[in-house]
Amino acid sequence: MRRLSIAFLVLPAFAQAADLPKPNAVFPALAEAEVRLGWQLFYDPILSGNRSVSCATCHHPDLGTSDGLSLGLGDGATGLGTKRVIDASNPPEQRIPRNAPALWNLGATEFTTFFHDGRLQDDPSRPSGIRTPLGAEMEMGFDNALAAQAMFPVLSGDEMAGHYSENDVAQAVRLGRLTGDGGAWDILAKRVEAIPAYRTAFDAVIGADTDIHFTHIANAMAAFITFEWRAEQSPFDAFLRHGTPLADDAQAGMELFYGAAQCSACHSGLFQTDHDFHAIAMPQIGPGKAARFERHNRDVGRGRVTGDAEDFYAFRTPSLRNVTETAPYGHAGAYADLEDAVRHHLDPKAALAAYSIDQAVLSKGDFANDTALMGNGDDMAAIATANVLGPNALSDDEVAQIMAFLEALTDYDSLDGRLGVPDKVPSGLPLDR
Known part of the structure; x- marks a missing residue:
């Protein structure tokens, strides 16, 4: 089977500051047949109960791979992004509790x-290789674990x-029948298997004699995500690889980011994330990530996974690649404006106290738990x-410089993806555009 070529980042030929990341990200080799299969499945509403929502509904390239x-x-709604409207004949019970992360x-x-709370992780010590x-x-x-993400939204x-x-x-789902014959995953897999074009495509990936299982679907979509959305050709990458100078304001912003502003204390590494969890008093809007019977709207983040009080209100450090294109920001998307999100970090407690939901972007709908x-x-x-981030006084000019550096993390050539949005999908269902 022909393999897609996956290049590795190479180290630059010049000496760089010790605290700057090395351009050494590794991506796995991928089978083209599986990538293209995942491409179709990702955009196909066949994987939703009512055949009306696809993965791309909340992770669309036109919206920075978010929504x-x-x-x-x-x-219970139709349309994309801010044009998504409630279906009056079948309205949703609530908004999705957390902001759709970029991919x-x-x-x-x-x-x-x-996920924002890290409830899904690779774990080589377990027979499955993952933990949830x-x-x-x-x-x-x-x-x-990237493939296993698909189990949650469906x-x-x-x-x-x-x-x-x-x-x-x-x-x-209501009956608790998730796996096994007649379970939710089985229903979805049989829907896909019944479509000849999908069965033929899976033949090339898993073999003609193997029944399609939901995990096969999820693995194909993970291969697609791995191939499609790689942001590694930004001005910052050119600086790391080749010493290509940044614009003056971006250079000053980079020095602040990795210096006095202390951004890199959490936003470290090549993709500006330490993959850890921190409580920084981010505002909480909407229903919160809680079981409906709990009758509250709080989201305690990592604490909900570990049960450890020290983890309450801590959320995963997001990567900052293409951050200028992935608004809104925060686990609940509290900030529509990137500069507002940056300024929150300068004094989280004060920003929380002054927060207004007008700073968010919500589609129309009357949900009592929004505030x-x-x-x-x-x-x-x-x-x-719970906040662990102390005040940090930066001038308006310094904030502007950090904003310029964040712009330098944007790979504009990546935004449409490598394959783009398909013209149609094998189910024949309409695509979100």
Whole structure:
């Protein structure tokens, strides 16, 4: 089978400051047949309960591989980004609890932890090679944690599965039948297998005698994500590889970023993330990531995974590649403007206290929990108390320089992806455009 060529970053030929990252990201080799199969599946609404939502609905190249909203709307709405509107005949119960993260460089081998709270991780010590709170039964068969990400949205009523019992997938989820014959994954896999073009494509990947399982679908989409969205040709990359000078303001911003502003204390490495979790008093809007029976709107982030009080309100450090194109920002998308998000870091407690939901971007819809947590003094105090980031006084000129450096992290040639949006998908269902 022909393999797609995956080049490695090379070290620059000049001496660089010790605290700057080395251009040495590694991406795995990929099979072209699997990449192209994942490309079709990623854009195909066939994987949602009501056949109306695809992965691309919330991770679209036109919107920086996110959805352009602070908190998106999955099942029960139509359209993309700020033009996504509620279907009055089948409205969603709530907004999706967290901001849709961008997908840039997630296929690089250094990315082993996923989601804002890190509840999904590669773990070589486990038989499955991954670890998730859903348990061992749901871990086997995925190539890696990037592939296993796909298990979550298709089982979420807010995202792709649909309202309780309104379709066969939602019904299976409600009954707790996720894996095995007749489970939600099995239903989706059989839908795909029934489409001749998909069955033929899978023949080239898993063999004609192998039944399609959901994990095969997820592995193909992970291969596509790894190939499609690589942002590694920015001005910053040219500087690291070849010593190509940055613009003066971007150079000054880089010196601040890796120096006095202390941004690189968390935003370290080639892709500006330490892959760790930090509490920085980010505002919480929307329903929060909590079980519906818990009757609250708080999102304690990493603490919900570990149960450790020291992890409450800590969230994963996001990569900053193509950050100028991936608004809004924060685990709940609290900031629509990148400079506002940067300034939050200068004094998180003060920024939290002064926060207004007008700084977010929400599609139209009347959801009582949009601002519920911000009106709860105890919850706001808890978020502020957990903050570990002290004040850092920067001038307006210095903030502008950091903004210029963040612009230098943008690889504009990557934004459309390598394959782009397909003209059609094998199911024949309409694509989000």
